[in-house]
Amino acid sequence: MRGVAALVALLLAVPAFAVLPAEQLRDPALETRARAISAGIRCVVCQNQSIDDSDAPLAHDLRVIVRERLTAGATDSQAVQYLVDRYGSYVLLKPPLEPATMALWFAPLGFVGLGAVGVVLYLRRRVAGAAPPLSASDAAAADALLEDRI
């Protein structure tokens, strides 16, 4: 019974939010934009968390900066650019298409291409190497053998 209660409690539990009430903006529209931006910004301390998820003090500072920018009238991309200007495109959880990330974006296409070349080569060989049709005498011999079996 206690196990069931514990399970129910676990199911009802909600994840703790890193965004503190004091950080949140009064204007719900701005706050929604800030949350959306923060979800795409990498916490530079914990690396694979967004600043929206992270409890690191620096993530807090960056969340506050995003909100300050928006309050000051910046567009979403200007607010993001403010952080990119300081930490590089590394702060973006979704890597942008730029010279340094070409390999990242196009390597999968390259591998699919290599696979396609492999399949084409394989199929061509199979067609070329297919057995020639049986001559009339061979066919008769084969029929005779099969008859024998029955």
Add this chain to the structure above:
Amino acid sequence: MMRALFAAPVALFAALIVFFAYGLTQDPSHIPSILIDKPLPRFDLPGLDAASPGFGSAAFGSPIARGEPKLLNVFASWCAACPQEHPMLGRIAAEGTPLFGLDWKDQPDAAKTWLAQLGNPYARIASDPGARTGIDLGVTGVPETFVVDGRGRVRYKQIGPITVDDWEKTLKPMLVRLRNEA
């Protein structure tokens, strides 16, 4: 032809192994600084108390007013790796390299107590309790050390404590080079 076809996936796999092995030697916490070869962002900060002056980006020289290459070390009294780096900083200062300290996300009083205990290797200290100057510099943690040339441009960023090896093989030769360049 056949052999080449069988060898291709093996070669590809070997190439991937080399690629991943190289990846494993890289420390993901070392985020490359985008400030390299760019001028220090502008700042002007107070010292730890009214009696001790802070410094600003102007202290590092500019294209017009060239100075000496300097080190800008980001530290904090709460930082666990900083005491480990501290003797090295003392040696660097003693060897004659101007060492500027940025006390980041820290209470000035805590930093003063900390420096009173460990000794103060810094020529000047700037206090950045609000973290904004550190963020302008792209600081991700402490300690970090920037090599700034005589024109006020960032030339290198060391992430984590400066080891004897870092100093002797990287930073010191770089400072010598920058001095000759100026």
